[in-house]
Amino acid sequence: MSQTHSGSGMGPGQQPGQQPGQAGQNRPGQMTAVMRAVAQQAGPKVLRIGLVQGGRVIEERIIKQRTSVTVGTSEKSMFVIPSQSVPASFKLFELIGSDYYLNFLDGMKGRVALQTGISDIEGLRGQARKVGNAYQVRLTEEARGKIVVGETTFLFQFVAPPPPQPRPQLPLSVKGGLASQIDWDLTIIAAFSFLLHFGLIGAMYSDWMDPPVNEDINIQSLIDPLKSLPATPTETPPETATSPEAKATAPTKESGATKTSGGGPKGAVSDKAAAALSQQADAMQMQMLAAFGGNSAVQGALNRSDIPPADLSGVASSGAGVSNTGGDLRLGSGGGGVVQPGKAGGGLAGIGNSGGGGVGAGAGKETAVKGPTGDAQIGATTASVPVSNAERVVAGLRPKFRACYNKGLASDPGMAGGVTIVTKVAPNGEVTAADGSNVSGLSPDVVSCIQRVVRNAQFDAPGGSGSTINIPVKFVQQGK
Template sequence: MSQTHQGSGAGPGQQPGQNRPGQMTAVMRAVAQQAGPKVLRIGLVQGGRVIEERIIKQRTSVTIGTSEKSMFVIPSQAVPAQFKLFELIGTEYHLNFLDGMKGRVALQTGISDIEGLRGQARRVGNAYQVRLTEEARGKIVVGETTFLFQFVAPPPPQPRPQLPLSVKGGLASQIDWDLTIIAAFSFLLHFGLIGAMYSDWMDPPVNEDFNIQGLVDLSKNLPPVQTETPTDATPSPSATASASQPSEGKKASSGGKAGGGSVSDRQAAALSQQAEAMQMQMLAAFGGNSAVQGALNRSDIPPQDLSGVAKSGAGVSNTGGDLRLGSGGGGVVQPGKAGGGLAGIGNTGGGGTGSGAGKETAVKGPTGDAQIGSTTASVPVSNAERVVAGLRPKFRACYNKGLASDPGMAGAVTIVTKVAPNGEVSAADASNVSGLSSDVVACIQRAVRNAQFDAPGGSGSTINIPVKFVQQGK
């Protein structure tokens, strides 16, 4: 069979396509035997047929038997459930065989039967042990199963299987990232514009100061009220006297056109009073927020003495003289009383006479006590008295909690406690309940269930705990 020529060319007297002497082909290098100690090759024969053949790549002991943990599972009772047929001691294999096994083994001394090896074998327990070299081979018969073994060179390690690059790439390699990025920016741009259209963060801010000031200016610039003078009215003497006396106001008013509406001093004062009243009402309705402060800081709003307004009752309402700030009430200034100025609005301490509300006195409810009677147990428990005494503060707390809802409560109860063999409380039943509410009884039962006694052993114990609850001082 021809081999692939290795090298750059053929030597003298050598035909093309032939290997040079000593040249190793690629196939020969691929199947070159691995250096190192030899390993076992074992064949399992049953019924005259080889049913299993295995190369023990890792040098380790070979076990046989009926156990599933054995390397070779055989249906034979002649060996233990897990028997080391080939045992690795250090770096050398040893053959272990029992009485009743048959076979032949080829050693350096020659071919020998198993029966003949018993004389030169080392006895280990009930088994015989013979050292094997790498040239040893043979067969061992165990019941109806035959083991064929020999030492062979270890097979070359198989390369780890790898997936194709098209499969290893996964989903990420199949994505068109340029198109994905463009689509993502497009979605962000479009949905951002739509969100901006339907949101209010782009709306201009509302100037509250301007709105309040506009309302105040609108109330001041109301048109004058047209009053009709009766034709048959007789002029009063004061009007006649005022008409005969020259005044600057009358001269100014006479300079108007005929038929034009003129506003008298009385009407101007009335309109100014109405404007001031509306201004104060709006300031009170807005509760003195930042917008009101801005309106008050305007230079075109005439300052007013609020204390004087409160005392006189002008500019607030026609029915009362109180100055009420805010729709929900607040400071009230009544005319004619001490501290009626603006500085007294925030005084919440007593009335004008300085009287107080008195000293606060805490009232305590009734408290009770828990009295524990003598306990009885079906099986003695060493620390029963100490554990029951430790439960007394919890009983008292349950009773005091019940007194908060029923101050006249008093009564007694017996807790039948079942203690498990390990000392834990398995049940706490209430009996002979008198005068106590169900909440107090349930609280006491919970306290007993959480207790821990010493282990009574056997089938446990039953402890009866009588408790009487009385109010302190009775």
């Protein structure tokens, strides 16, 4: 038993499951100390400040960069507090050289743990240095405590600076970007295909493949062939059906014009040829007038040789006389006037006044035809609030109503009907609105005209909130 106990016994400090000789290698707390030594950063410590208001920590900040800490009401302060007991920006913790100093004023409270022990703010005034209105105490890296400024409490201590945070890096799938997602083989093939196709199209529409032009060619050699081209033929007026006498004279005139033009420059027309063409045009115009009349009265005047064909007024007043039975100028069956030479009123103007009864016959008495007229009948008006002069004003509008109706009869002679004008009268008597209702038989233009007449009316002031007047108007044609 003793041997079994001695063989299976554990040495002092040996844990269950440990081999002999390992009891002193893993002591409790040993790894914690190693980890603490590794985690501790080299360099001076930094301030860690907590802001307490109303019994709650509302902000906690580690001042990673060793700099002065300011408090106050100014927005430029590191900690903004609602306290009037300190200036707008007060250096509560001031960095002088490489050491921090605590600055406090009269009225501040708190406790600070220093190397000499824990002391109240009032007790530190004796060993503090006076700088202006503030007291200044040097702090070591082991110092900690709280400072009460008004209703705000600052908790502070010195801690090791936190390790720098590594910059965030994107995953490799995102780092590649768009370039890693492109199929470069397909892209290169598509690019060469576009270049080839557009290159061929560009070559087809460009002048690269045109033969070069020899600039040494003489321009005169290009002009000489143009001189041998025939002249542009001139158009001749087409022949029209004329009288036998005109046909007989036409070749003579054309031959004369040809001979005259032959002596002048090519393409020019002589004055004689121009006069002949103008005379032929006048003859054609008069023949067309005769054709429109359906008889040969004008044709006979055109065939006269002693009167110019373009002067019909001269033909009518000539000594040959004009009659509807004989003579060269024969009137159609519709005319019956006879113009004697030497009489007043000769010429074509006298023919226009003939009425088939000889000279001096009138064209009849002129009678003016008047269109239908109408009358406006105004019924009994009703008003929501009595207006003293409503009946008189409405009666005065009757002629204007009738004028609107007569204007509408000009476009629609059979129009008749009625309308009720709903008139809104303001408290001062002005008409603010005039709307037509119960419209029957009247055109929209007549109704709009009546509304404009009513809108321009002026009534006595009804007071209050105004009044609404209903004006019934009936329109009938006179004589019905």
